[in-house]
Amino acid sequence: MSKIFKKDMTRREFVKKTSTAMVVTAASSMIPTFAIGGMAPVKVGVLLPFTGTYAKLGSHILDAMKMRIAQAGDKLGGRPVEYKVIDSEMNVPKSTQRINKLVKKEKVDFIVGPVHSGIGINMARMLKDKNVIAIVPNAGADQITGELCAPNIFRTSFSSWQTAYPAGPAMLKDGHKKVVLLYWNYAFGKQTAAAFTESFVAGGGEIVADMPTPFPKTEFQSYFTKVAALEPDAVFTFYSGGGAIKFMKDYAAAGLQGKIPLWGTFLTEGTAKAAGAASEGIKSTLHYSSELDNPTNIKFKADFKKTTGDDADVFAVQGYDAGSLLIQGLDGVKGDTDAKIDLQNAMRNVKIDSPRGMFTFSKANHPIQDIYLREVQGGVNKVIGVAAKALEDPAVGCKA
Numbered sequence: 001m002s003k004i005f006k007k008d009m010t011r012r013e014f015v016k017k018t019s020t021a022m023v024v025t026a027a028s029s030m031i032p033t034f035a036i037g038g039m040a041p042v043k044v045g046v047l048l049p050f051t052g053t054y055a056k057l058g059s060h061i062l063d064a065m066k067m068r069i070a071q072a073g074d075k076l077g078g079r080p081v082e083y084k085v086i087d088s089e090m091n092v093p094k095s096t097q098r099i100n101k102l103v104k105k106e107k108v109d110f111i112v113g114p115v116h117s118g119i120g121i122n123m124a125r126m127l128k129d130k131n132v133i134a135i136v137p138n139a140g141a142d143q144i145t146g147e148l149c150a151p152n153i154f155r156t157s158f159s160s161w162q163t164a165y166p167a168g169p170a171m172l173k174d175g176h177k178k179v180v181l182l183y184w185n186y187a188f189g190k191q192t193a194a195a196f197t198e199s200f201v202a203g204g205g206e207i208v209a210d211m212p213t214p215f216p217k218t219e220f221q222s223y224f225t226k227v228a229a230l231e232p233d234a235v236f237t238f239y240s241g242g243g244a245i246k247f248m249k250d251y252a253a254a255g256l257q258g259k260i261p262l263w264g265t266f267l268t269e270g271t272a273k274a275a276g277a278a279s280e281g282i283k284s285t286l287h288y289s290s291e292l293d294n295p296t297n298i299k300f301k302a303d304f305k306k307t308t309g310d311d312a313d314v315f316a317v318q319g320y321d322a323g324s325l326l327i328q329g330l331d332g333v334k335g336d337t338d339a340k341i342d343l344q345n346a347m348r349n350v351k352i353d354s355p356r357g358m359f360t361f362s363k364a365n366h367p368i369q370d371i372y373l374r375e376v377q378g379g380v381n382k383v384i385g386v387a388a389k390a391l392e393d394p395a396v397g398c399k400a
Helices: 011-029 055-071 092-105 117-127 160-164 167-173 187-202 221-230 241-253 272-279 295-308 314-332 340-348
Strands: 042-048 079-087 110-112 133-136 153-155 178-184 206-213 234-238 262-264 283-286 367-377 380-391
Touching: 042 055, 042 092, 042 314, 055 079, 055 110, 055 295, 055 314, 079 092, 092 110, 092 117, 110 314, 117 133, 117 187, 133 314, 133 340, 160 167, 160 187, 160 283, 160 367, 167 187, 167 234, 167 262, 167 283, 167 380, 178 187, 178 221, 187 206, 187 234, 206 221, 221 241, 241 272, 272 380, 283 380, 295 314, 314 340
Parallel strands: 042 079, 042 110, 110 133, 133 153, 178 206, 178 234, 234 262, 262 283
Antiparallel strands: 283 367, 367 380
């Protein structure tokens, strides 16, 4: 006999208790559980570089994301978290196999990654409109929230257009009319150069030379010889990580520092101290500076230093904000990862209280955020202005 039905129960009481039991059962079945009764974990796949030129970027993103989730009790929507971590090795051809492993073998609910734009483009193509939700904590290729945009693809970082476009007007305002471009020759580098060129030329500037360099090689001397011969007003660049450190040191060693102003995006981020005197005076446009004076950033920097022993940088911020997006999104659906549409809507509508400043998401699931003008002073990126306020990526080709 049913435990709900009792011999002396009226028909009305039976219907009421049965209906209540069915509601409770339906609600509890929304969240996956183990056979022993414990709540199943939310599976977060991670595809980031932990070896090579961008290893520090990958570790900072992951460490900050895990730190943020730990601050929320190591729970997402009330459920424990299980991380499935794969080293991307910055290898685009192998990324298909690695993404498939996370999706098909590990059966993750989310994939957080990558750093490399080429891998990001591949991941967006593979996951577009699939059940897995992607959170891109770095890769800035325009296509990810442009032509490849989808309701299940989010970004907590930037696009190449968003960080570089404001540099054109800023350099013109600083009196630089003739500029040489130097950047790593892969998707993000090329799009960065194109975005800068778009605004700089429209404002009356001239690109006197466009000199992409092979990625990830760091032999720059021959390019510096050409720069010296051209005598431009300034140089605009994109390099990052270990390559950026060598670029700045070699630029100074070539006698160009102080003679031909060096500008960029990302160039001095997380690298200024390592480059030492060679980084002094370099200006850049970016969506974060460790010197931002807001309560969230002050606490974040202290927590990250205590947790990892490293100084916080923009890559850590992007990982931290990926953690915040997961927390708020899953809280919005009470941990129900099967409620895909509701989950995606909850994530799109959040407001992230970020160390970079408060931001929201566009219809393309891309941050609408301030872009700061920075200058290295005493080894840190001092904020000397706002290059663009609440800038929204144009998301060219997005039909979401």
